[in-house]
Amino acid sequence: MVYTKRHIAVLIMGLALLALGYCTELGLLDDVIKYLGTSRSKPAMITLPYTFGAIGVVIGLWQLIGLHRPGGLDYINSALGGALFILFVAMLIRWFLDPLVAVWSRAVGPVFGGKYIHDVFGLNYIVLGIVAGILLVNTVGIPSWAQNGVRLSRLGLKTGVVLLGTLYFLQEILHLGTASFTLIGIFVLGSVGLVLWMGRLMTVSNSMGGVLSAGVGVCGVSAAVAAAPVVQAKSAEIAYTIGTILLWGVGCMFVFPTVGKLLHMSPEAFGAWAGTGILNSAQVAGAALAFQPDGIETLKVAEIFNITRILFLPLIVVWLAVWYVRRETAVNGAAQAQSVGAMAVSAPRVSVGRVIVDKFPLFVLGFIFMFLLNLTGVFLPKGVSANDLWKGQYFDNNLKADRLLKDKDVDALRAVADKAKRSDHKAALERLIANKKVMSVSDYHALDGLSASGALSKEAKAVVSGARRSVMHTPKIVGWFRDWIVWLFAFGLTGLGMQITIASLKQAGGQPLVIGGVVGTIKAVGSLIVVIVFAGLLGLSTL
Amino acid sequence: MSVKAERRAADMAPQPGRDRPSALRASSVLLASHDTEGSRAAERAALDAVVPGGRLHHLVIVPEFWRSITGDGWRINASTEHAFCDYLEAQIEREILEHLNRVNAQARARGIHYSASSEHGRLADCVVAASEKADYDLVMIGAPRPKGEPGLRSRLDLDRLTRALRIPLVVVPHPGASRKRSR
Numbered sequence: 259m260v261y262t263k264r265h266i267a268v269l270i271m272g273l274a275l276l277a278l279g280y281c282t283e284l285g286l287l288d289d290v291i292k293y294l295g296t297s298r299s300k301p302a303m304i305t306l307p308y309t310f311g312a313i314g315v316v317i318g319l320w321q322l323i324g325l326h327r328p329g330g331l332d333y334i335n336s337a338l339g340g341a342l343f344i345l346f347v348a349m350l351i352r353w354f355l356d357p358l359v360a361v362w363s364r365a366v367g368p369v370f371g372g373k374y375i376h377d378v379f380g381l382n383y384i385v386l387g388i389v390a391g392i393l394l395v396n397t398v399g400i401p402s403w404a405q406n407g408v409r410l411s412r413l414g415l416k417t418g419v420v421l422l423g424t425l426y427f428l429q430e431i432l433h434l435g436t437a438s439f440t441l442i443g444i445f446v447l448g449s450v451g452l453v454l455w456m457g458r459l460m461t462v463s464n465s466m467g468g469v470l471s472a473g474v475g476v477c478g479v480s481a482a483v484a485a486a487p488v489v490q491a492k493s494a495e496i497a498y499t500i501g502t503i504l505l506w507g508v509g510c511m512f513v514f515p516t517v518g519k520l521l522h523m524s525p526e527a528f529g530a531w532a533g534t535g536i537l538n539s540a541q542v543a544g545a546a547l548a549f550q551p552d553g554i555e556t557l558k559v560a561e562i563f564n565i566t567r568i569l570f571l572p573l574i575v576v577w578l579a580v581w582y583v584r585r586e587t588a589v590n591g592a593a594q595a596q597s598v599g600a601m602a603v604s605a606p607r608v609s610v611g612r613v614i615v616d617k618f619p620l621f622v623l624g625f626i627f628m629f630l631l632n633l634t635g636v637f638l639p640k641g642v643s644a645n646d647l648w649k650g651q652y653f654d655n656n657l658k659a660d661r662l663l664k665d666k667d668v669d670a671l672r673a674v675a676d677k678a679k680r681s682d683h684k685a686a687l688e689r690l691i692a693n694k695k696v697m698s699v700s701d702y703h704a705l706d707g708l709s710a711s712g713a714l715s716k717e718a719k720a721v722v723s724g725a726r727r728s729v730m731h732t733p734k735i736v737g738w739f740r741d742w743i744v745w746l747f748a749f750g751l752t753g754l755g756m757q758i759t760i761a762s763l764k765q766a767g768g769q770p771l772v773i774g775g776v777v778g779t780i781k782a783v784g785s786l787i788v789v790i791v792f793a794g795l796l797g798l799s800t801l
Numbered sequence: 802m803s804v805k806a807e808r809r810a811a812d813m814a815p816q817p818g819r820d821r822p823s824a825l826r827a828s829s830v831l832l833a834s835h836d837t838e839g840s841r842a843a844e845r846a847a848l849d850a851v852v853p854g855g856r857l858h859h860l861v862i863v864p865e866f867w868r869s870i871t872g873d874g875w876r877i878n879a880s881t882e883h884a885f886c887d888y889l890e891a892q893i894e895r896e897i898l899e900h901l902n903r904v905n906a907q908a909r910a911r912g913i914h915y916s917a918s919s920e921h922g923r924l925a926d927c928v929v930a931a932s933e934k935a936d937y938d939l940v941m942i943g944a945p946r947p948k949g950e951p952g953l954r955s956r957l958d959l960d961r962l963t964r965a966l967r968i969p970l971v972v973v974p975h976p977g978a979s980r981k982r983s984r
Binding site for chain 2: 395411412415416477478479480481482483484486487491492493494496497498500538539540568571616617618619620621750754757758759761762764765767768
């Protein structure tokens with residue numbers, strides 16, 4: 259079978275992207291860009307459309323005039339149109355719709371506690387992308403030439419998580435890892451157990467309880483899909499479970515950022531809450547980026563929690579398999595005792611090792627690999643060693659003249675010079691005043707301690723903070739990864755939106771909806787309380 | 802196309818609370834059902850309607866929503882997703898076969914020639930397409946289930962179906978409707 263469709267759409271999209279890049283370069287869109295306040299995006303609005311427009315034209319022409327034969331290359335070729343389609347939608351949303359919504363929202367004025375509508379509800383390019391995807395698939399539908407490519411959004415998200423590995427530093431992983439294993443351990447195991455218990459109470463079948471507990475307890479649809487064959491779920495049970503999870507996940511994506519903003523949560527606390535409380539992993543990323551669209555700190559925390567959760571998946575699947583076999587054996591044993599010759603439902607044999615190997619998410623290995631690679635210092639510029647890395651950044655005080663302290667900054671520091679008590683603080687401050695820049699990594703840390711000691715005036719503190727920032731740099735390639743991660747998540751989540759159909763959502767109902775709703779709410783509210791009350795104990799900042 | 806349905810005046814009189822004998826007689830019926838309570842009522846009605854020696858073709862449609870059932874789950878490996886899709890396909894096939902075997906046994910007992918097929922897609926379109934493949938007297942389907950009755954939500958678009966069908970359509974009432982009334 260040949261998958262590639264001879265359709266002009268990909269060529270048209272490629273030409274449209276080239277036209278967008280060309281119009282932006284010529285300045286024809288300057289008025290629009292000024293109105294939308296997106297001048298910072300202008301360079302990207304030229305390079306990205308040019309790059310992907312050219313790719314689109316080449317692929318479009320090849321799809322139209324090339325000879326397509328069945329095979330792997332044909333399938334890849336057929337998927338590229340859909341990938342370009344998602345990217346096209348994501349670009350339009352990020353550069354035009356998202357800022358337009360912000361402009362309209364500001365025009366309406368502050369509504370909740372001095373905040374604008376788009377801030378409160380997290381209406382940014384990520385949420386709008388998912389919503390646009392959902393609207394597209396449920397109204398006009400995904401065109402046939404794009405259908406294969408829409409599934410590539412999963413690859414985009416996985417690549418995003420793999421690259422995200424470069425943005426963590428060791429202390430951060432250790433610190434977040436402890437908090438995430440504690441929280442996820444409690445809430446995953448707790449909610450799986452709670453669903454199984456409620457299922458027994460409400461006399462739902464073992465297979466229904468099994469597939470629902472995986473979905474509600476671990477990571478939504480992914481877990482339900484992984485567990486369904488193991489617990490031999492019936493088709494209707496799968497539909498009910500996935501419908502319930504999707505409905506819950508889409509709701510959480512809007513509710514969580516709104517609650518987080520109303521409670522003035524810190525990115526770290528919100529990331530921990532979203533990573534624990536939201537059932538579906540895609541919606542975790544969506545909520546994190548909705549909460550903090552202009553930074554990646556919330557996403558980083560949320561993804562650590564998300565990855566921890568996915569690491570629990572093989573264990574939960576093994577647990578469910580053993581649980582299912584025992585329950586079915588007990589039920590069938592009792593049935594056989596009552597009626598000799600009764601047909602016994604055969605429970606599957608469980609190979610623990612096989613389940614763990616099969617269900618272990620490979621992209622997590624990619625994430626770990628990139629994290630370790632970053633630790634080796636391979637992304638650092640020449641002449642900088644891995645020992646110079648501090649919290650993912652490296653020290654370099656070869657500054658241009660305009661980055662050195664100004665005279666008024668030096669005056670502000672001189673005014674507090676005698677306030678420093680510790681000798682190392684005092685020496686570091688003196689060197690900063692003399693050289694107008696931080697002179698070493700040890701000075702960098704000493705000045706941090708001086709700032710935290712409370713000895714400095716507000717003005718001096720700001721100067722020290724600025725001076726410290728100017729000598730610590732993110733490796734160029736890691737900065738590049740950071741930009742791409744945002745695009746990969748925008749691409750992936752817009753594409754995932756295109757796979758959420760109302761027909762699937764509508765399957766939510768019956769006992770699974772009741773059980774899922776109760777346990778989901780307990781999980782969301784419980785994790786919020788734990789994150790807020792025990793933030794200190796978990797080492798999470800709340801402000 | 803010959804419609805051999807004859808109405809029996811006596812059977813037409815409504816008798817609340819009692820199962821009525823079939824008011825229809827046909828030699829060739831297309832039955833569209835998918836093992837829900839409503840469609841089981843349609844199956845009973847179809848078996849009653851087909852005369853001995855007549856033909857009953859059973860169409861089972863796998864609704865479109867299964868295509869997007871993996872939704873936004875993206876964390877699993879491709880192999881796990883493939884395993885799930887294979888499992889789901891096999892499970893749906895198993896459920897359909899169990900269903901067809903049951904109806905087949907009932908049809909045989911009544912001396913009805915039974916055949917079956919399954920399609921995937923829009924329910925109404927599949928029924929219309931199947932109705933045009935042979936010379937059926939009528940199409941029988943179950944009514945949508947009343948509100949509050951459990952079941953998957955994949956409604957047949959009656960408007961679309963009735964506009965496109967070229968043979969009579971019989972919609973058999975859902976048993977839940979009479980339960981609701983009797984309450």
